[in-house]
Amino acid sequence: MQSIRRTYQLGILAAVMLATGCMMFARPPKDLDYSRTRLSAAGAYRATIRPQGDTIPQGKLHRWVLHLEAPNGTPIDGCQITVDGGMPQHGHGLPTKPKVTRDLGNGDHLVDGMKFNMGGWWVVKFRIATATGSDSVVFNLKL
Numbered sequence: 001m002q003s004i005r006r007t008y009q010l011g012i013l014a015a016v017m018l019a020t021g022c023m024m025f026a027r028p029p030k031d032l033d034y035s036r037t038r039l040s041a042a043g044a045y046r047a048t049i050r051p052q053g054d055t056i057p058q059g060k061l062h063r064w065v066l067h068l069e070a071p072n073g074t075p076i077d078g079c080q081i082t083v084d085g086g087m088p089q090h091g092h093g094l095p096t097k098p099k100v101t102r103d104l105g106n107g108d109h110l111v112d113g114m115k116f117n118m119g120g121w122w123v124v125k126f127r128i129a130t131a132t133g134s135d136s137v138v139f140n141l142k143l
């Protein structure tokens, strides 16, 4: 009888762990850079994110402005930008497929469809392609 009850309890525990899987992972690495301005991987661009409303909301669709400039400060327009991201410690991506929908000029690009459906460490990666080549930049977010 005792062992049946024990098996039952373990089953419940396993189910709870599966259901809450996203919330019980380790803390993010301590040395993460949460800057909103970052240099791209190959150094071709300096990118700044400006989330609408400044504070990044949880569970709500919102927009960002991505500002791009060359290291010398020249704004970069007319490029192909793709957006990707997710939670490295949870093994899942973004719940939406954000896109750059408009060039606002002066190096500003409107990013539509941003959404983060839980708290924790997120990364958002922009791949930027111009006639001179492609490069990418990654931002860390703490929600």
Ligand SMILES: [Cu+2]
Pocket: 022, 087, 090, 092, 118, 120
């Ligand atoms: Cu998650």
